[in-house]
Structures are given as structure tokens and as C-alpha cells.
Amino acid sequence: MSGASSWSFREEDSRRIDEILTSFLHESSARTALIVDRTGQLVATVGQAVAFDPTAFASLTAADFSANDQLARMLGEPEFGALFHQGERESMYLADIARRVILVVLFDNETTLGLVKLRVRAAVVELNKVFTDMFTRADAGADAPQVESGFLGEAEDEIDKLFGS
Amino acid sequence: MSMINYASREINCKLVYYGPGLGGKTTNLEFVYNKVAPGSRGKMISLATETERTLFFDFLPVDLGTIRGFKVKFHLYTVPGQVYYNASRKLILKGVDGVVFVADSQLERMEANIEAMQNLYDNMTQHGYDLMRIPFAIQYNKRDLPNAAPIAELQAALNPGWSVEDPARQRLTPDPDHPGEYLVWQQDGAWYERAPHFEAVAATGEGVFDTLKAISKAVVKTLG
Numbered sequence: 001m002s003g004a005s006s007w008s009f010r011e012e013d014s015r016r017i018d019e020i021l022t023s024f025l026h027e028s029s030a031r032t033a034l035i036v037d038r039t040g041q042l043v044a045t046v047g048q049a050v051a052f053d054p055t056a057f058a059s060l061t062a063a064d065f066s067a068n069d070q071l072a073r074m075l076g077e078p079e080f081g082a083l084f085h086q087g088e089r090e091s092m093y094l095a096d097i098a099r100r101v102i103l104v105v106l107f108d109n110e111t112t113l114g115l116v117k118l119r120v121r122a123a124v125v126e127l128n129k130v131f132t133d134m135f136t137r138a139d140a141g142a143d144a145p146q147v148e149s150g151f152l153g154e155a156e157d158e159i160d161k162l163f164g165s
Numbered sequence: 166m167s168m169i170n171y172a173s174r175e176i177n178c179k180l181v182y183y184g185p186g187l188g189g190k191t192t193n194l195e196f197v198y199n200k201v202a203p204g205s206r207g208k209m210i211s212l213a214t215e216t217e218r219t220l221f222f223d224f225l226p227v228d229l230g231t232i233r234g235f236k237v238k239f240h241l242y243t244v245p246g247q248v249y250y251n252a253s254r255k256l257i258l259k260g261v262d263g264v265v266f267v268a269d270s271q272l273e274r275m276e277a278n279i280e281a282m283q284n285l286y287d288n289m290t291q292h293g294y295d296l297m298r299i300p301f302a303i304q305y306n307k308r309d310l311p312n313a314a315p316i317a318e319l320q321a322a323l324n325p326g327w328s329v330e331d332p333a334r335q336r337l338t339p340d341p342d343h344p345g346e347y348l349v350w351q352q353d354g355a356w357y358e359r360a361p362h363f364e365a366v367a368a369t370g371e372g373v374f375d376t377l378k379a380i381s382k383a384v385v386k387t388l389g
Binding site: 008009010011013014037038039040041043044053055056059060062063066067070147148149150151152154155156158159160162163164 | 168171173176177179201205207208210212221222224226227229230233234235237238242252256257259260261377378381382385389
């Protein structure tokens, strides 16, 4: 492999993830579920709209999860499959999906950690399958990311405009 | 390479500023943050110590706008330069699309530059990435200081050129930013390539956007 791995995210993938997470949120009474990839990019958000900057949130989530992954290894664990951060009103639960993305569940006092953990198991199994299929497809080169011809020239013009020519 | 999200029609590219401690990586991002129109950039996040040394990373998202139906974003990251923060430095390289190495031009920082370059190479290799095959640029910062080493000396130490085995790349390629110099050239029958380099004074912004433009264009080219 020459550079970082590439993958693309299709509309049918998005629909399937949306279904799984909508059902999970309903069953667990959690507020919002986000999918963040391990490089720090936001992949999907389902449920109540968030009041914070989701881009910054995604980069911090990935860093948090990666740092904890290293801590797990130092303790002789292959990984921490899940993390929990508890606040007075707002809490978050993070779970690994297919070793490539992270499910982040945001919830408040309307539910309990026990219920979230109970309901998240099934969602994680289903999401694992969706993402494993997606990455298998990407690794096989079945849908190498592509952009339209003309994209490159326009992108260069925008770079010149934004960063000064 | 970057993630293309066909569902939300977004392309996100990750650029990482690497280099020795106190070399000016954070200063590069701060200058970009202050100069880019507020509508085109997000919040800058700095995970720093009380003395403003980068502890984990700085993060700045920059929005290029919508191109051919896709929202294109660059996520700019710095790594902590201090040697003992290697674990967190390595984490930030995950999924990188382009690297800027910010070297400190001061003569007495030559060893630190070389050590950081070797560390970058090692960490990329451990992730399974090949530094010579992904967009990579070198910025020689602090050119205004009286103890700045000559560019030729910095180039010889940090960017001497690597051999090019792929016949498709064995083509004399002039350096567009330095007339009379080459990015790919032949010497004694062998072909060599080196990363594009830029001189900068990040504190005043000189060279900051030249570097960013070059690396972001190189990353965009990998999408085509």
C-alpha cells in the first residue's frame, strides 16, 4: 500500500446505517448516534441535531479512541472495544466497529447506561456487517473513489482563490 | 487516500504538519486560521500544555467549497514535536493524505530536524504508508533568523532525493517554484526525486500559503 487506505460511502450504505441507528435510538432512548472514522472524519449522524461543531467533535473522538487503544495495548489488552464518558447530564458511549470506525452514542438522563449498553450490542453487530462489506468492497478495488473529469482543474482554481494565488 | 462520502457528497482530505519541536507547525496553522475567511474555516482546536506546547495535536478544518457536486474539505493537523510524544504523533498520521515537514532552519536545530525526519519515515512505515508515494512537501521555516543554515545545506541533509525505480516517473521534472532546479532528475545513470520545498517565516506568514497551496493541490491530484 502506498498511501492511506481509501474507501467510499454509497447512498445505500448510508440508508442501511440510518435504519440501524434510528431503530437503536428508538429502543435505547439515546439522543444522537454518530459514526466517525478512525482518521477523524465524520461519516454519519442520526437522531437529534447536535449543538456543537461536528467536525471538531469527530477529530477529538478519533484521537480519544486511538489514545485509549494504545493504553489498552500497554495493559496487555488487544483493545478497549468500548469507552464511556459520564457527565452530570450528558454522557457518551463509544464502540468500535470493524476496527475502522467508531459509533458514538450521546444520551442524557432520559435513559441509563445499562439500557444503552444492552441495546447497542445488536446495533454493533449489524453495523460491523455493513462496514465489513464496505471495506471488503473497497479493498477489492470494486469502487475506487472517482471524481468527474474537470474536478481537478476547478479544485486547483478554488485552492488558488482560498489560499491566495 | 481520502474518504469520498457519496451519501453526503463530501470529500475530506487529511493534511499533517510534522517536524521538530518549536519548529513552527502550530504557527503555520494559526496563520491560516487568521487569514482564511471565517466562512471557509471551522474552529481551531489545540490540545496543548499550559505552556502552549502541543500535547496531542492542533486541528483546523478548511472548507474549499463545492466542486462538481462535492463539498471538499481539508483537515489540517499538527503533531507534537517533542521527541517523547511519539505515541501521540504516530496516531495523528493515521489516514494521512499529505504531509508537510516543517524544518527549523537554525543551524543548531539541524540534528533535531534529521531526527524528526527519520521519525516521520519510521512512523509512516509502521502504518504501512510510503512517504515517497504520497504528497509530501518540506518547509524551511525561520528563514529570517541570522543563524539560519543555507538552503543547500538543509536540502542536502533533509531532502537529498530518493531513487526512482518506476520507469513512468523517470522523467526530467523542473521544480515550478525554483527555476533551474528539478524535482525529478537523472544523475550517473540513476533517477532521483525530491520533495518540493518552500522557504518560510511562519510568524509573519511568509511562505505559509505557498506550502499549503502546493500540498493541497498535490492531494487533490490523487483524487482524479
